Amino acid sequence: MESTIPILDAAFWVTTGAILALLVLSGLFSGSETALTAASRGKLRARADKGDGGAQRALDITEDNERLIGSVLLGNNLVNILAASLATALFTRVFGESGVALATLVMTLLVLVFAEVLPKTYAITNAEAAASRAAPAINLVIKVFSPVVSAVRWFVRGILRMFGVQADPDSQILAVREEIAGALYLGHSEGVVEKEDRDRILGALDLGERAVEEIMLHRSQIEMINARSTPDSILEQCLNSNHTRLPIYRDDPDNIVGVVHAKDLLRAMHKLATSDDETSKSLDSFDICDLAREPYFVPETTTLDDQMRQFLRMRSHFALVVDEYGTLEGLITLEDILEEIVGEITDEFDPDADHPIRKSDDNQFLVDGAMTIRDLNRATDWNLPDEEANTVAGLVIHEAQIIPEVDQVFSFHGFRFEVVAVKDHRITKLKIRPL
Template sequence: MENFTFDQAFWFSCASIALLLLCSAFFSGSETALTAASRGKLRARADKGEGGATAALKVTEDTERLIGAVLLGNNLVNILAASLATALFTRIFGESGIAMATLVMTLLVLVFAEVLPKTWAITRPEEAAARVSPVISVIVMVLTPFVMLVRMIVRLILRLFGMKDTDGQMLAVREEIAGAISLGHSEGTVEKEDRDRILGALDLGDRTVEEIMLHRSQIEMIDADKDPGEILTQCLESNHTRLPVFRDDPENIIGVVHAKNLLRAVNKLRDGDALKEGAMSGFDLMEVVNEPYFVPETTTLDDQMRQFLRRHTHFALVVDEYGALQGLITLEDILEEIVGEITDEFDEGEDQAIRAADNGNYIVDGAMTIRDLNRAADWSLPDEEANTIAGLVIHEAQMIPVPGQVFSFHGFRFEIAAREANRITELKIRPLA
């Protein structure tokens, strides 16, 4: 160091290192801002005419290309800065300058080119993204050929190891929304009811009508061969507006009768305040039934809701691959997956599917779906192997248990409270923790 002078080359090297560190800070902050910024908030800013937000939306459409360009630029300036620092410190301190350059540059890069810009960007990601995106857009455009070359090399290496390459966004929008909603609920910023509605709507595309349909054993039907008076009485006493009509065999559904259509037809048979003499004897039910609408049990709830809206109907019969009747589904059933249980004046007398008992137990209807139970009690019982809570117990027990039997799995205690034939009708459930 005795022969060293602070000449023009020294100051030029110092200025170059400072400039490269500034560029590194820009790349680091830009990467954090553009990946952390909410596209929804950026869209709101863009709709207000903010040019930076518009540029940010455009540049983040291809995340892989964006990250590739930013990482390429960041590594380029960091390596160049480290090389200049090593040459400068070696000139000043000799061979010991290599170690000193490593320590000094590590500290400078960590503080000023990584932690500081990333902290600033993460505290206000949308604002930061809008500011840096015009420059980043140009850099991405310039570095795209090199990024494409790097991408090809990476994909070739992945294929050599038997791994498939991926295109498009690194995170699906739907998964990002679901994750944000769940995180907000766990932190107390999103109410449980709001979380359930939003996640319920997002899940419609992944669930099928088989999971929420009313099973055929619980369907109320009309026998077309019954006396017209009996049919009218059954319709009037029923809590349901639409009833399937069968002939000879409950599997042979020949139509669906709407109570309003039936009452209109009966009203035409009136003579003043009373029915015409012998009018009901000639009444033909088939004149007022509608054609049945059948759907496969594998239809997704999202598709089925669209079909209901397109066909202007609210009622469908569910069949399996062999055409056998499995159950029925209504538009209300699908809406309940979003907004929760919908009740009217005819549902007031129905028993609750879940109610609190003593010692932390819950009395649960065996036919209650696992999803509804999880929603009502805020639990997380798995629903991959069964739709109902009774089905889950049977699956785990590998038998049809009798009343009084107790099982423990998935962190819960299950006690069989009631059973009819081979069907579990009521359970006591309590979390073990």
């Protein structure tokens, strides 16, 4: 009994207290690292805007993740190694040579449970709150360890450069858009986000990456007015048209001289019909170009985001798309851009109010050839590539390398494509089903 008394002296309790304190510090470092790296910067910004100083500090120190992680890892390793050394000395003093193995086992369990799993679980569960609370202490640690961390960073970058790796601490691993898109896809897969909501938000985010040529109405489908036509035929064409704005050309469809609005035409016709002159004489003197508005041309490479801003700035809904040589390629409207966000917009005047995708009798999808691949993917949750072609018909022609004939069948990208209808070397209808 007398031999055990010196073992449980003041040094024993001081060492034990030091080990426990170091375990607490280790848990603080581990939890802080997890909280600061897992916390959403958007949520931290929201907390900071409400006056949370800790959240603002967390935002500041996470600007340089390399410095943050270096400082936290340095502190964490210091306290873990020191705690293990003290525990080894303590257990060796109490149990002799067998104390080394016992100290390793006990410290492994204590560090695993109380310095790793427990604090990190809490940090993941309450990432933003934990990051806000830990930020002031971690900020102090970063300042204390800054010289050492800077030297380590310089050394690490030198080693990485030897292997051809360029480390850029200012670059973000994921762009903001990719983070949002990933969160939306994850939320949809877990049933938290509806497909329609996901598609609308992703559609809005994609506007800056897509050009007007991808969604414009091709020139072959544009309805135009010939300025040389008689007033009666022009009026009849406007009344029979499903569109309120029609381009006007003279002699050559590429020679667009203006755009007429149905309301302007009806006002002019009403004025002629109610004038004192004879109606027939008034109609003979009518010139559609007098009502035409200045045509608005845009390059085919303009992004949808820029074009929508231009529409809103100019209070216009209609633009003609030209290529680099000034040749008319198609037209685009504000509605076309909005449809990329909210989906197809139809009204009572649309000739094809039904969805361009229908289920055929043989359980295949009957698709309009002019439908864009993006719209098809959105409607079916498929992943057909749209890098080489904008429309479904264009994708088939690109992959087949020929102009297909009716009833020809192709298989690529995991889908079966059957050509149903062709008109003027254009594929107008296809049947598609996953293989």
